[in-house]
Amino acid sequence: MRPQRIRPLVAAAAVLTMLCAAKADAPFPSRPITLVVPFAAGGPNDVMSRIVSEHMSRQFGQPIIVENVAGAGGTTGSTRVAKSAPDGYTLVSGHVGTHAASVALYPNLRYDPLVDFTPIGLVAETPILVVARQDLGADSMASFIAIAKARGPDLTLAHAGIGSISHISCLLFTDVVGFKPVGVPYRGSALAMTDLIAGRSDFSCALLGDVLPFLADNHLRFLAVSAPGRVPQLPDTPTATEAGLARFVASSWFAFYLPKGVPDAIRDRFTDALRAALDDDGVRGRLEKAGLILPPPDQRGPAPLRQRMTEEIARWQDIVKTAQIRLDQ
Known part of the structure; x- marks a missing residue:
């Protein structure tokens, strides 16, 4: 190959390398983020996700676009996020059904909640x-x-x-x-x-x-x-224990997850943004008005969420086995 032809190729390769390096060094996030809500619009998960993600988007300086991907008890949308690129631009708003009970309900579940996701933290429960x-x-x-x-x-x-x-x-x-x-x-x-x-x-x-x-x-x-104490919205309604059903202990907890393999630095950005959102008086007020209870500070972050998932997966295995229910994803 002639030298005059080699020089343009070398220059082009150098420019491409510089562009790739610049892209790799770009601050996160540099474009909109997608938050998959694996249920229909208007439900509790959807409402909660929109309230919290609105505050988080302001911290990131990029919009967080909520996308409803319903189906198979929330496992359709959760599967999509589990298989997505681990670049921090896709996350899912899961709950006790998608990330605990699903293990027992769906023998052919296409993800492992404890393996295929990077936990961000608990958001709320009800x-x-x-x-x-x-x-x-x-x-x-x-x-x-x-x-x-x-x-x-x-x-x-x-x-x-x-x-x-x-x-x-x-x-x-x-x-x-x-x-x-x-x-x-x-x-x-x-x-x-x-x-x-x-x-x-x-x-x-x-x-x-x-x-x-x-x-x-x-x-x-x-x-x-099914709460430890009576809820203020219904002060005359007894707890399950007061009604003689101490074994009826159930709540819906909601949490944010990234796919596995996301760098710790990006995961930490989401965890910090979620903490800030839950500490905001406006966010707290809107969530409580929607009937949601926010986790105390010591129950926020990836570690408490992973512990909660481990316990709930084991618990719902027994419940679903007793009910003799198996579903196809």
């Missing part, structure tokens, strides 16, 4: 309420249990889809009480609540945030809440 339609005739948990024992197979359970929080928490509830209703899956909690209020189903295990819009309508019976 207790589960057992609610019944107004005219079912159950004005207390005791009277509901009597109805369940007599009519169990005829009762209809409205839930937000197979593998959803309302579904798996009611697996635990019905196992504790000792009856098997007919499950009626809906495309989201809002539709499940609408039909429950209309009397087209009998009861549900709902997130606190799902029922807050209906507190003043007198269309539902609030039978018990």
